[in-house]
Amino acid sequence: MNNNVFLKTKKEAPKDETAINAKLLIKGGFIEKLASGIYLFLPLGWRVHQKIERIIREEMNRLGAREIFLSALQPVSLWKKERIDSMKDILYRLYDSSKREFLLGPTHEEIISMVGKVFIKSFRDLPFSLYQIQTKFRDEPRAKSGLLRTREFIMKDLYSFHSDKDDMEKFYQKVKNSYLRIFKRCGLKVLVCEASGGAFSKEYSHEFMVRTEAGEDKVIFCKNCNFAQNFEISSLKENQVCPKCKKEKLKMVKTIEVGNIFKLGTKFSEMFDIKFIDRDQKEKFVWMACYGIGVGRLMGAVVEVSCDKQGIIWPKEIAPFLVHLITLKSGERKIDKRIEEFSKKSYQTFLKEKIEVLLDQRDISPGEKFFDYELIGCPFRIVISKKTVQKNKVEIRKRKEKEPKLVSLSEAIRILKS
Amino acid sequence: MNNNVFLKTKKEAPKDETAINAKLLIKGGFIEKLASGIYLFLPLGWRVHQKIERIIREEMNRLGAREIFLSALQPVSLWKKERIDSMKDILYRLYDSSKREFLLGPTHEEIISMVGKVFIKSFRDLPFSLYQIQTKFRDEPRAKSGLLRTREFIMKDLYSFHSDKDDMEKFYQKVKNSYLRIFKRCGLKVLVCEASGGAFSKEYSHEFMVRTEAGEDKVIFCKNCNFAQNFEISSLKENQVCPKCKKEKLKMVKTIEVGNIFKLGTKFSEMFDIKFIDRDQKEKFVWMACYGIGVGRLMGAVVEVSCDKQGIIWPKEIAPFLVHLITLKSGERKIDKRIEEFSKKSYQTFLKEKIEVLLDQRDISPGEKFFDYELIGCPFRIVISKKTVQKNKVEIRKRKEKEPKLVSLSEAIRILKS
Numbered sequence: 001m002n003n004n005v006f007l008k009t010k011k012e013a014p015k016d017e018t019a020i021n022a023k024l025l026i027k028g029g030f031i032e033k034l035a036s037g038i039y040l041f042l043p044l045g046w047r048v049h050q051k052i053e054r055i056i057r058e059e060m061n062r063l064g065a066r067e068i069f070l071s072a073l074q075p076v077s078l079w080k081k082e083r084i085d086s087m088k089d090i091l092y093r094l095y096d097s098s099k100r101e102f103l104l105g106p107t108h109e110e111i112i113s114m115v116g117k118v119f120i121k122s123f124r125d126l127p128f129s130l131y132q133i134q135t136k137f138r139d140e141p142r143a144k145s146g147l148l149r150t151r152e153f154i155m156k157d158l159y160s161f162h163s164d165k166d167d168m169e170k171f172y173q174k175v176k177n178s179y180l181r182i183f184k185r186c187g188l189k190v191l192v193c194e195a196s197g198g199a200f201s202k203e204y205s206h207e208f209m210v211r212t213e214a215g216e217d218k219v220i221f222c223k224n225c226n227f228a229q230n231f232e233i234s235s236l237k238e239n240q241v242c243p244k245c246k247k248e249k250l251k252m253v254k255t256i257e258v259g260n261i262f263k264l265g266t267k268f269s270e271m272f273d274i275k276f277i278d279r280d281q282k283e284k285f286v287w288m289a290c291y292g293i294g295v296g297r298l299m300g301a302v303v304e305v306s307c308d309k310q311g312i313i314w315p316k317e318i319a320p321f322l323v324h325l326i327t328l329k330s331g332e333r334k335i336d337k338r339i340e341e342f343s344k345k346s347y348q349t350f351l352k353e354k355i356e357v358l359l360d361q362r363d364i365s366p367g368e369k370f371f372d373y374e375l376i377g378c379p380f381r382i383v384i385s386k387k388t389v390q391k392n393k394v395e396i397r398k399r400k401e402k403e404p405k406l407v408s409l410s411e412a413i414r415i416l417k418s
Numbered sequence: 419m420n421n422n423v424f425l426k427t428k429k430e431a432p433k434d435e436t437a438i439n440a441k442l443l444i445k446g447g448f449i450e451k452l453a454s455g456i457y458l459f460l461p462l463g464w465r466v467h468q469k470i471e472r473i474i475r476e477e478m479n480r481l482g483a484r485e486i487f488l489s490a491l492q493p494v495s496l497w498k499k500e501r502i503d504s505m506k507d508i509l510y511r512l513y514d515s516s517k518r519e520f521l522l523g524p525t526h527e528e529i530i531s532m533v534g535k536v537f538i539k540s541f542r543d544l545p546f547s548l549y550q551i552q553t554k555f556r557d558e559p560r561a562k563s564g565l566l567r568t569r570e571f572i573m574k575d576l577y578s579f580h581s582d583k584d585d586m587e588k589f590y591q592k593v594k595n596s597y598l599r600i601f602k603r604c605g606l607k608v609l610v611c612e613a614s615g616g617a618f619s620k621e622y623s624h625e626f627m628v629r630t631e632a633g634e635d636k637v638i639f640c641k642n643c644n645f646a647q648n649f650e651i652s653s654l655k656e657n658q659v660c661p662k663c664k665k666e667k668l669k670m671v672k673t674i675e676v677g678n679i680f681k682l683g684t685k686f687s688e689m690f691d692i693k694f695i696d697r698d699q700k701e702k703f704v705w706m707a708c709y710g711i712g713v714g715r716l717m718g719a720v721v722e723v724s725c726d727k728q729g730i731i732w733p734k735e736i737a738p739f740l741v742h743l744i745t746l747k748s749g750e751r752k753i754d755k756r757i758e759e760f761s762k763k764s765y766q767t768f769l770k771e772k773i774e775v776l777l778d779q780r781d782i783s784p785g786e787k788f789f790d791y792e793l794i795g796c797p798f799r800i801v802i803s804k805k806t807v808q809k810n811k812v813e814i815r816k817r818k819e820k821e822p823k824l825v826s827l828s829e830a831i832r833i834l835k836s
Contacts, residue, residue: 006484006546008537032536035493035518040533043484043548050485066424066461067468071570072490072553075453094512094522096569097557100453104512104522115458118450119426124781128424130461135490135553139515151514152489363542 002361005320006043009372020214021300022146024312028375030320037143037151039296044376047320049154052295053133055185055317056156059178063171065129065158070111072135076101078110081271090138104137109264109290112159113272120286122277123163127171131158133295145216147300148256154295162287163278165265172263175291179208179259182293187302187315190258193219193228197262205262209255214304217255224248256301264288312377313399321358322416323350324378326369330386343384346394346409355416374399380416420779423738424461427790438632439718440564442730446793448738455561455569457714462794465738467572470713471551473603473735474574477596481589483547483576488529490553494519496528499689508556522555527682527708530577531690538704540695541581545589549576551713563634565718566674572713580705581696583683590681593709597626597677600711604720605733608676611637611646615680623680627673632722635673642666674719682706730795731817739776740834741768742796744787748804761802764812764827773834792817798834 006029013023014033025031030045041049057067076084076093084091092104105111112130119125136155143149158175162168176192183190191211194204207230209219218231220238225245229236231252236243238252266285269275274286299318306313314320327343329336343361350357358378360369366385373381381404383395388406396412397404407415424447431441432451443449448463459467475485494502494511502509502521510522523529530548537543554573561567576593580586594610601608609629612622625648627637636649638656643663647654649670654661656670684703687693692704717736724731732738745761747754761779768775776796778787784803791799799822801813806824814830815822825833 002542006537006548032533034489034529034532035491035520038489038491040489040529041487042533043486046485046487049487067464068461069459069464069467069572071452071456071458073453073456073555073570089515092512092514094510096510097507097559102453111452111458114452115450115460119424124420130424137491141515152491154487 002363004357004359005047007358007360007362007372008042009375017146018144019146019148019300019304020307021148021303024303024307024375025146025300028312028372028377031147037140037149039147039150044320045299048299048314048318049295051318051320052186052298053154053156055182056133056293056295059182059185060131060156060158063129063174063178065131065160068115068130068132069134070105070108070115070132072104072137073102074105074108074111076103078114079103081110083110090140092137092139106136106138107155107290107292108132108134108157109159109268110272112290113268113274113288116161116269116286116288117272117274120161120274120276123279126161126163126276126286127167129158129160129171131156142216145214145300147296148214148304149216150296153297156293156295158291160289160291162289163276163284165287168263168265168287168289172261172289175261175289176206179261179291179293183208183258183298185317186298187306187318188258188298191219191221191226191228191255193230193255194233195230195260196233203263203265205260207257208259210258210301210305211253211255212301212304213254215254215256217257219253219255220250221253222248222250256297256304258298258301259291259293261291262289264290307377310371310374312375314377314379316379319378320376321356321378323355323380323382324358324360324373324376325350326366326373326381326383327359327361328366328369328383328385332386335386335389338389339384339386342389346382346384349409349413350416353413353417355413382412420781422775422777423465425776425778425780425790426460427793435564436562437564437566437718437722438725439566439721442721442725442793443564443718446730446790446795449565455558455567457565457568462738463717466717466732466736467713469736469738470604470716471572471574473600474551474711474713477600477603478549478574478576481547481576481592481596483549483578486533486548486550487552488523488526488533488550490522490555491520492523492526492529494521496532497521499528501528508558510555510557524554524556525573525708525710526550526552526575527577527686528690530708531686531692531706534579534687534704534706535690535692538579538692538694541697544579544581544694544704545585547576547578547589549574560634563632563718565714566632566722567634568714571715574711574713576709578707578709580707581694581702583705586681586683586705586707590679590707593679593707594624597679597709597711601626601676601716603735604716605724605736606676606716606720609637609639609644609646609673611639611648611673612651613648613678614651621681621683623678625675626677628676628719628723629671629673630719630722631672633672633674635675637671637673638668639671640666640668674715674722676716676719677709677711679709680707682708725795728789729793732795732797734797737796738794739774739796741773741775741798741800742791742794743768743775743777744784744791744799744801745777745779746784746787746801746803750804753804753807756807757802757804760807764800764802767827767831768834771831771835773831800830
């Protein structure tokens with residue numbers, strides 16, 4: 001084994017990719033493009049994806065939401081109620097061998113409504129919330145921003161069911177806080193932005209926006225009080241005084257939407273006739289809300305805002321590995337044996353300490369290995385070489401700092417765990 | 419909270435389901451049918467699915483295989499090489515808005531071949547193996563066996579790449595052993611059955627078969643030496659003497675295929691021109707093999723062979739919960755308070771001990787709760803009632819045994835952990 005993760009970097013980014021996230025992720029061997037808007041996740045990229053998924057799962061479970069898994073194939077008949085028209089431009093539709101028409105789910109409001117309809121009978125069945133981390137399909141016309149806008153992607157979608165508006169509002173606030181924790185753990189600063197209820201509701205929905213020039217969305221934003229409104233729905237203009245704090249002029253900034261939350265109200269329960277018998281024995285419509293995070297898009301957004309000319313700078317909790325361990329040969333047989341032994345011992349020690357290590361023992365030049373380390377962007381680099389083994393030490397460096405330090409293995413572990 | 423897992427059992431199984439697995443899983447609130455061959459996984463069912471996934475991941479990682487995630491959408495152009503004809507009856511095909519034709523992957527040999535082609539250059543790049551746990555689509559004409567034959571399902575597919583036949587053979591044997599561990603951990607006894615190379619190879623492939631009358635496959639089988647051959651390709655007949663041990667007459671048995679492994683040889687590398695420069699500087703074709711397990715089908719097979727008239731009997735490692743904790747009220751206020759406190763304390767203690775507990779505090783009759791316990795089929799039932807709290811004990815019973823025991827909480831924990 002010369003590396004432990006299918007380490008496959010490229011010298012050049014593909015010419016047809018213009019987005020920074022696509023260039024760096026493909027060069028670094030995280031993803032590979034199959035067709036416009038369709039990417040394959042290689043082991044490095046999938047590790048990052050799974051770490052984001054894990055954070056999301058932890059936060060969803062903390063809300064008391066339960067995980068489910070709905071199908072991608074959805075009968076078109078269910079969609080005839082409404083969204084078949086409003087979403088028609090991005091729907092993939094197909095027929096099975098019995099000539100029944102299906103579509104590939106761009107989201108799952110219709111299907112979860114069916115689940116609600118089957119299982120909700122009384123107020124005792126409410127409230128509850130269900131989420132999935134599952135593949136969505138959207139035939140995007142502008143799929144040219146790497147992971148920011150793809151035709152097939154994994155989304156976390158959460159749906160909540162309530163007996164009245166008040167209960168829905170309370171849970172909506174909880175989810176908003178949960179989303180802020182998720183993005184923070186992923187190393188992202190987000191604006192909470194008022195947006196259109198869209199196909200769903202007349203009230204504001206909320207979008208979680210990451211500021212970057214790579215963004216396709218525009219937001220009117222107050223840097224004093226963090227008031228933010230999606231430009232598409234805003235009646236406000238740039239340089240106007242903030243209507244909330246009245247202290248600062250509004251700016252227009254470009255953003256990437258990494259999450260959104262919608263109050264569905266009784267829209268879907270009226271459409272699908274989802275009712276329950278309340279404590280007062282009256283039949284009422286169920287209140288619903290839905291909440292989405294595009295996992296791949298979140299990953300792409302992190303790369304856009306956390307990189308330098310050399311490559312990616314992964315936030316600690318979603319880095320593919322905490323440490324990139326580079327072993328350099330000296331050319332002197334006896335010393336190389338010591339380097340090998342010391343590397344093996346260090347690697348085993350890290351594993352025992354539950355520190356995740358990318359082990360790079362490939363037979364290439366030190367320069368190439370250092371180049372790949374910067375490109376891949378793990379939080380720490382550790383080098384074991386002639387210089388370090390002669391002092392019985394390792395060289396440790398943070399991705400964001402330029403000065404390496406010579407430290408003992410136990411000191412390195414202390415630094416990595418702090 | 420009256421239960422902690424969206425506990426939604428049904429009194430009756432749906433009339434249109436004939437398979438035992440579908441009846442029990444739908445009645446128990448594990449899955450819900452959306453359309454023919456398309457099922458939704460509810461929280462209880464998804465827990466079981468995820469536990470099987472976890473076992474598979476552990477065993478794949480132990481092999482040194484790395485996890486990836488490939489797209490469901492595949493350009494039909496890649497398939498024009500061959501399988502577009504041999505698999506045409508079960509392919510879902512569709513066009514995007516630019517009139518490009520795609521299909522929904524029934525497996526991923528074509529796509530993984532593209533990955534191999536991009537990244538394999540020299541013998542130094544070999545061997546490696548990649549796997550995914552990802553959704554497959556097959557337009558099955560006979561989708562009427564619950565989870566045993568569905569149109570959309572999650573499959574673990576592993577692909578290995580080698581520099582020569584010998585290396586491929588060695589890895590193939592390793593995977594065979596890995597599969598046997600996976601099925602054993604899932605509580606399944608399997609026959610390793612010789613089968614056709616099918617679309618892939620002239621050599622035997624191997625199928626992992628579970629014996630049950632619900633199976634759609636037929637196998638010629640020797641109960642003395644475990645020789646097994648798929649009836650479809652076998653030249654052997656029932657009651658003939660076993661050609662291997664020569665000691666026993668062959669029987670024909672019905673089975674469910676839960677996994678299969680194929681030596682692809684150089685078939686796909688020749689088709690896609692996947693070559694590498696070997697140590698001898700010569701250009702050679704890469705050797706490949708592929709290995710599949712249908713996760714949902716495995717789950718369905720477990721239900722078929724591990725149930726009784728009352729419901730499912732989950733093997734320990736894939737049970738949705740280890741313990742089903744039932745709290746019964748007495749109707750006497752003071753005692754009910756003690757029952758509630760004791761239940762709370764027990765539940766917290768279980769969580770602290772990392773014992774997974776389904777908590778059933780629903781306001782229904784004891785009979786209904788016991789009925790649901792048998793249907794859902796967790797390995798242990800614990801009851802807390804007036805009778806038990808008066809002795810400061812809990813009542814514990816195994817799903818397969820009929821006699822409950824009154825024990826202290828700490829003794830219960832000892833039993834659950836043994």
